[in-house]
Amino acid sequence: xxxxxxxxxxxxxxxxxxxxxxxxxxxxxxxxxxxxxxxxxxxxxxxxxxxxxxxxxxxxxxxxxxxxxxxxxxxxxxxxxxxxxxxxxxxxxxxxxxxxxxxxxxxxxxxxxxxxxxxxxxxxxxxxxxxxxxxxxxxxxxxxxxxxxxxxxxxxxxxxxxxxxxxxxxxxxxxxxxxxxxxxxxxxxxxxxxxxxxxxxxxxxxxxxxxxxxxxxxxxxxxxxxxxxxxxxxxxxxxxxxxxxxxxxxxxxxxxxxxxxxxxxxxxxxxxxxxxxxxxxxxxxxxxxxxxxxxxxxxxxxxxxxxxxxxxxxxxxxxxxxxxxxxxxxxxxxxxxxxxxxxxxxxxxxxxxxxxxxxxxxxxxxxxxxxxxxxxxxxxxxxxxxxxxxxxxxxxxxxxxxxxxxxxxxxxxxxxxxxxxxxxxxxxxxxxxxxxxxxxxxxxxxxxxxxxxxxxxxxxxxxxxxxxxxxxxxxxxxxxxxxxxxxxxxxxxxxxxxxxxxxxxxxxxxxxxxxxxxxxxxxxxxxxxxxxxxxxxxxxxxxxxxx
Amino acid sequence: xxxxxxxxxxxxxxxxxxxxxxxxxxxxxxxxxxxxxxxxxxxxxxxxxxxxxxxxxxxxxxxxxxxxxxxxxxxxxxxxxxxxxxxxxxxxxxxxxxxxxxxxxxxxxxxxxxxxxxxxxxxxxxxxxxxxxxxxxxxxxxxxxxxxxxxxxxxxxxxxxxxxxxxxxxxxxxxxxxxxxxxxxxxxxxxxxxxxxxxxxxxxxxxxxxxxxxxxxxxxxxxxxxxxxxxxxxxxxxxxxxxxxxxxxxxxxxxxxxxxxxxxxxxxxxxxxxxxxxxxxxxxxxxxxxxxxxxxxxxxxxxxxxxxxxxxxxxxxxxxxxxxxxxxxxxxxxxxxxxxxxxxxxxxxxxxxxxxxxxxxx
Numbered sequence: 035x036x037x038x039x040x041x042x043x044x045x046x047x048x049x050x051x052x053x054x055x056x057x058x059x060x061x062x063x064x065x066x067x068x069x070x071x072x073x074x075x076x077x078x079x080x081x082x083x084x085x086x087x088x089x090x091x092x093x094x095x096x097x098x099x100x101x102x103x104x105x106x107x108x109x110x111x112x113x114x115x116x117x118x119x120x121x122x123x124x125x126x127x128x129x130x131x132x133x134x135x136x137x138x139x140x141x142x143x144x145x146x147x148x149x150x151x152x153x154x155x156x157x158x159x160x161x162x163x164x165x166x167x168x169x170x171x172x173x174x175x176x177x178x179x180x181x182x183x184x185x186x187x188x189x190x191x192x193x194x195x196x197x198x199x200x201x202x203x204x205x206x207x208x209x210x211x212x213x214x215x216x217x218x219x220x221x222x223x224x225x226x227x228x229x230x231x232x233x234x235x236x237x238x239x240x241x242x243x244x245x246x247x248x249x250x251x252x253x254x255x256x257x258x259x260x261x262x263x264x265x266x267x268x269x270x271x272x273x274x275x276x277x278x279x280x281x282x283x284x285x286x287x288x289x290x291x292x293x294x295x296x297x298x299x300x301x302x303x304x305x306x307x308x309x310x311x312x313x314x315x316x317x318x319x320x321x322x323x324x325x326x327x328x329x330x331x332x333x334x335x336x337x338x339x340x341x342x343x344x345x346x347x348x349x350x351x352x353x354x355x356x357x358x359x360x361x362x363x364x365x366x367x368x369x370x371x372x373x374x375x376x377x378x379x380x381x382x383x384x385x386x387x388x389x390x391x392x393x394x395x396x397x398x399x400x401x402x403x404x405x406x407x408x409x410x411x412x413x414x415x416x417x418x419x420x421x422x423x424x425x426x427x428x429x430x431x432x433x434x435x436x437x438x439x440x441x442x443x444x445x446x447x448x449x450x451x452x453x454x455x456x457x458x459x460x461x462x463x464x465x466x467x468x469x470x471x472x473x474x475x476x477x478x479x480x481x482x483x484x485x486x487x488x489x490x491x492x493x494x495x496x497x498x499x500x501x502x503x504x505x506x507x508x509x510x511x512x513x514x515x516x517x518x519x520x521x522x523x524x525x526x527x528x529x530x531x532x533x534x535x536x537x538x539x540x541x542x543x544x545x546x547x548x549x550x551x552x553x554x555x556x557x558x559x560x561x562x563x564x565x566x567x568x569x570x571x572x573x574x575x576x577x578x579x580x581x
Numbered sequence: 582x583x584x585x586x587x588x589x590x591x592x593x594x595x596x597x598x599x600x601x602x603x604x605x606x607x608x609x610x611x612x613x614x615x616x617x618x619x620x621x622x623x624x625x626x627x628x629x630x631x632x633x634x635x636x637x638x639x640x641x642x643x644x645x646x647x648x649x650x651x652x653x654x655x656x657x658x659x660x661x662x663x664x665x666x667x668x669x670x671x672x673x674x675x676x677x678x679x680x681x682x683x684x685x686x687x688x689x690x691x692x693x694x695x696x697x698x699x700x701x702x703x704x705x706x707x708x709x710x711x712x713x714x715x716x717x718x719x720x721x722x723x724x725x726x727x728x729x730x731x732x733x734x735x736x737x738x739x740x741x742x743x744x745x746x747x748x749x750x751x752x753x754x755x756x757x758x759x760x761x762x763x764x765x766x767x768x769x770x771x772x773x774x775x776x777x778x779x780x781x782x783x784x785x786x787x788x789x790x791x792x793x794x795x796x797x798x799x800x801x802x803x804x805x806x807x808x809x810x811x812x813x814x815x816x817x818x819x820x821x822x823x824x825x826x827x828x829x830x831x832x833x834x835x836x837x838x839x840x841x842x843x844x845x846x847x848x849x850x851x852x853x854x855x856x857x858x859x860x861x862x863x864x865x866x867x868x869x870x871x872x873x874x875x876x877x878x879x880x881x882x883x884x885x886x887x888x889x890x891x892x893x894x895x896x897x898x899x900x901x902x903x904x905x906x907x908x909x910x911x912x913x914x915x916x917x918x919x920x921x922x923x924x925x926x927x928x929x930x931x932x933x934x935x936x937x938x939x940x941x942x943x
Contacts, residue, residue: 112700118622195630196622260700276699277901278893302799304891310797314891316774317795317809337774464904470616473627501627 049075053083065401067143068486072239074153098562098578103298107311108324110280110303113260116248117189118196122570125245127301128259130269130282130574132248136239138486140344140567144239148249159234165225171251172288173264179221181252188255190214201494202241205231234521240486268294268575277303295578306465322557322564328438334556342555346484346568347397350440352447353545356506358476365423367543373416373454374447379548383443388551394536395547396488403488404533413454431459433478435468444479447546473504480504484568488532489519505544512538593923600915605648608908614640617906621697639671653687694909698901703913713802714883714894717813725818726872733829738856740834756823760885764816772796772812798890813890817882821875825868832867836860866936873929877922
C-alpha cells in the first residue's frame with residue numbers, strides 16, 4: 035500500500051496560523067508539516083496551504099511492480115507484547131501483519147494508516163479519530179472503533195511491566211488506577227473514537243505513530259503476535275528463528291485493504307558486528323541494510339550500493355547521574371560541560387556525520403526548538419571550577435557500551451576531560467550486559483532515538499521520577515514548565531517556554547549532548563522505497579524490487 | 582569390556598551432573614537473572630519490575646530446588662496471575678491449568694526446557710544447530726585428517742631431511758595460528774572486494790566482480806558449496822592439521838628407528854615398501870588418539886569460526902546462550918559438550934585396543 039490522501043481535514047484554525055507563520059519565515063517547512071498534520075490536516079492539504087504542490091506529499095515514493103523477494107539485514111529478536119517493544123527491529127518484522135493507526139514519514143509529517151483521519155479541537159485536548167472503513171483482520175473479523183478503543187485501553191495499562199506506551203499516553207492514564215481514565219476513550223459509532231485529555235496534549239499522534247503502538251485485535255491485547263498471527267496487514271510470518279532469520283510472505287487467505295508489492299521478505303540477522311554485515315553484503319547474503327554505521331557508510335558505498343541518508347534527532351548523551359556524588363554538585367557538572375567541545379565529539383565519534391548540538395536535547399528540526407546563545411568551551415575555566423568545587427582530584431569513571439560510535443564518542447569526551455586536567459577512567463561494557471544498569475551508572479553514555487517533538491523526549495527522560503530518567507534529574511520548576519509546554523499548541527507560544535526549558539537544562543548542566551546523528555542505510559540497485567527513516571521504520575507494504 | 586564401558590558411562594553422567602550444576606549456579610546468580618529479566622522483559626525496566634518479573638517467571642525459589650525442577654526430580658513451579666487468574670508454570674502450556682499438566686518436566690522426563698533467547702523449546706533448537714555443526718565438522722575432518730597424516734608421514738620418514746624441516750615449519754606455523762587470526766587473514770586475503778586477491782583477479786579478468794570466496798557462511802546453512810564453505814572449513818582444519826601432523830611425524834620418526842625397520846632395510850626391502858607396509862600401521866596408533874582428542878578441540882574451534890563466519894550452528898548457539906544468560910539452553914549445550922568429549926574418548930580407548938594388541942582393558 036502506498037500512502038494515499040484520504041479524508042483528512044482540509045484545514046484547521048491553528049494550522050492556518052502555522053501556514054501564516056511559515057509564510058512569514060517563522061517556521062521551517064518541516065516544522066510546519068509536523069505541526070499541521072498532527073492536528074489532523076492531511077499532508078496534501080498542508081502542502082497546499084503553504085502554496086506547494088501536493089504531489090510532494092507522497093515524498094519520492096514510486097509504485098513498484100508486483101512480486102519479487104527482498105532480503106533485509108536486521109536483528110531478529112524474540113517477539114513479545116508490542117506494548118513492551120524496546121527495539122524498532124521488533125516492530126519492523128511484524129509491521130507486515132500488525133499495522134499502526136498512524137505512521138510518521140521521513141519528512142516529519144503524519145499520515146493515517148488504520149485511521150482515515152483525525153481532528154483535534156482548538157486547544158488540542160480532544161481528538162476525534164476516524165477509523166478506516168473496509169479493513170478486516172486476517173481471521174475475518176472487521177476492524178472497528180472497538181478495536182481502536184481496546185488498544186488505547188491496553189496502551190494506558192501502566193501495570194504491565196515495560197509498557198512504554200503508558201508514558202506516551204500521558205494524562206490519559208489515571209495515576210490512581212494505572213489504567214485509562216474513566217470516559218477518556220469513547221466509542222461514538224463503529225468508525226469514530228473520541229479521545230479526551232484533561233488538559234491539552236500535543237503528543238498523542240506522535241505517540242500512536244511510535245513503534246510500540248502496533249494495533250492488535252481487540253481480544254488479543256497484550257499477546258505475542260507470533261502466537262496468533264492475527265493482524266490487518268498483507269503479510270504473515272512463516273518462519274521466525276531468533277538471532278537467525280525471519281520470513282514473511284504475502285498472506286493468500288487475506289484480502290488486504292491496500293496494496294502490497296513484494297511476495298516475500300526475509301530478515302537476516304548477522305549479529306551486531308558491522309564488519310560481519312559488510313562481509314555478508316560482499317557475499318551477496320542480503321539486499322538492504324537496516325542501518326549502516328560509522329566507517330561502513332563509505333565502505334558500502336564503495337562496493338556500489340545506493341546510500342540513503344536522513345538527518346534526525348537521534349543522539350548520544352554522556353551524562354552524569356545526579357544521585358551519585360560528586361555529580362550532585364552542579365559546579366562539577368558545569369566543569370564537565372565547559373571542558374568538552376561538541377565539534378570534537380562529532381568529528382571523532384561519528385566522522386562528522388551529523389550536526390553539533392547544545393546539551394539540551396532539543397533538535398533544530400524539532401518544531402519548538404528555540405535558538406539559545408552559543409556555548410563556550412574553556413578548559414582552564416573548567417579546571418578552575420572543578421577545583422573550586424573541591425573535586426579537583428576526583429577520578430571520573432565514564433562507562434560506555436562496547437560498540438563503534440558510542441564508545442568513540444565517549445572516548446572523545448574522556449580525552450577532552452583529560453586535556454582539562456581531570457583524571458578520567460574509561461570502562462567499556464559489552465552490549466549484552468550494558469543495559470542492565472543503564473539508568474544508574476554514575477557517568478555513562480546512552481543513545482537516544484529520534485522523536486518527532488522536543489517535548490516528547492523531555493517528558494520521557496528529564497521529568498522527575500520517570501522510568502527513563504537516567505540523569506537522576508529532579509527539578510520541580512522544570513516539570514512545571516514542561517507541563518505548561520505540553521499544553522501549548524501554538525509553536526511560537528511553546529517556543530518561549532521551550533527556550534526556558536532548554537536554558538534550565540543547560541544551566542543545570544544535566545548532560546553532555548554533543549551532536550545529532552544522520553542515519554544511513556544502503557541497498558542494492560533495483561530496491562524501491564527503501565529510504566532511511568528517522569525512526570528506523572521499515573514498512574514492508576511499501577517495499578518493492580525492480581522487475 | 583562391558584564393565585569398562587559401563588564405568589565410563591557412569592563417569593559421563595557424574596561429569597554432566599557436576600558441570601550442569603556449576604553452569605546452573607553461575608547463570609542463576611542474581612545479576613545474571615536481572616540481565617535475563619531485562620533482555621526478556623524490557624531493556625529499560627526498573628528494579629521493582631525486575632524483581633516481579635523474576636518471581637513471576639519462576640526464577641525466585643531456592644536454587645537447589647530449581648535445579649531439581651530442571652533435572653525432573655522436583656515438581657515444576659506454578660504461579661497464578663493475581664490480575665487475570667491465568668496459570669503459568671514450568672510444565673504448563675499456554676492456557677493450561679496445573680491439573681492438566683504433568684507435575685514433573687525435567688531432563689529425566691526428556692524435557693530440555695525452554696530457551697529464552699530463541700523463544701522456543703530447547704529440543705527444537707539444539708538438534709538443527711548440531712546438524713549444521715556436524716556438517717562443518719565432517720568437512721573439517723575430511724580435509725584435516727588426510728592432509729595431516731600425509732604431511733606427518735612425509736616429514737617423519739626421513740627425520741632431519743629438508744622435506745622434514747619445511748613440512749614441520751609449516752605444521753608448527755599452522756598450529757600456532759589460532760582460528761580467530763587465520764579466519765580474519767583468510768577473509769582479508771580471499772573474501773574482500775577491496776583488499777587481497779579478489780581485486781587483483783577482477784583486474785586480470787579472471788573474476789567478474791565480487792570476491793573469490795565468500796566471507797560469510799550464512800548461505801552454507803541451506804546448501805554448502807565450494808565458495809561459501811571453504812574458508813570456515815579451512816580455518817578449523819588448518820589449526821588441527823598442524824598438531825596432528827606433528828604427532829604423526831614424531832610417531833613415524835620413532836618407528837623408523839625401530840629394530841625391525843633396520844632389519845627390513847638390511848634385507849633389502851625398498852624404502853617405499855618399508856614405509857607403506859612396515860612402518861605406517863604402527864606409526865598411526867598414536868595419531869589415532871590425537872585425532873579423537875581433536876573432537877573436543879574442534880568443539881571450541883567452532884565457537885570462534887561459526888561466530889566469525891555467521892554460521893548458526895552449535896558454537897554460535899553457545900555464544901548466544903552465554904551472552905544472553907539463556908539458562909536452559911546453556912545447560913543443554915553443556916550436556917552435549919560432555920557427551921561429545923566422553924564418547925570420543927571412549928571410542929579412542931576402545932579403538933586403541935584394536936590397533937595395539939599390547940594394551941588390555943580390564
